[in-house]
Amino acid sequence: MSPNVNRVRVIALYKELHRLGRDYPDASYDFNGRMRRMFERNRHLTDPEDVEKAFKLGEYIKNETLALYSLRKYRALKRMYPEEGA
Template identity: 40%
Template structure:
């Protein structure tokens, strides 16, 4: 998947991911090779993070749809143990 496609599917409409992506590409116009490679590496990282977030969202939706289990409750022993 391309980063632009992933940005269009971003869950928060106020984030304006496509506009930020466009600004990022415009900021690297005429940049040297090292800066371009660093930008590409960062874009690849963001792409993988977005793919992971979308996969998790799909997994949670499927789990909620097919399993009738309530969400896990926090462990009360942990809360009392870590209080100041």
Template identity: 35%
Template sequence: MTDKTLRSSVIKIYKELLFLGREYPQGYTYYRDRLHRAFWSQREIQDEEKIKQGIKRAEFVKKEIEAL
């Protein structure tokens, strides 16, 4: 994958997770802040494999939130 496709994948999953947070039990603001911190803490990762692993982890979290 190129840098642009990885970047767009990360942005896409971030937006999907953010959208799912509308109905989060503890409130949207709490959810949004936690999501932002989680993504922000990983901003320095340059390794393509680690980025792909992060995207897979985010997809898993997305499925878990949908199950709520």
């Protein structure tokens, strides 16, 4: 892929992770700060394989964070509607 296409993909991923980080439940973890440092550390990657590997890691983090949010919503709903007869 050309560097411009990779740049657009990475910036879009960064924005998505930043938006997800706003709602991260653990304030002491500093999700957005860690995410920013991760992107800064990989800023100078030029090898296409290394860039793709770092991008896949970012996608994995995004998917795991979305799963965490879904689980949090599920648990909140479960608390709101206790089981009958339990």
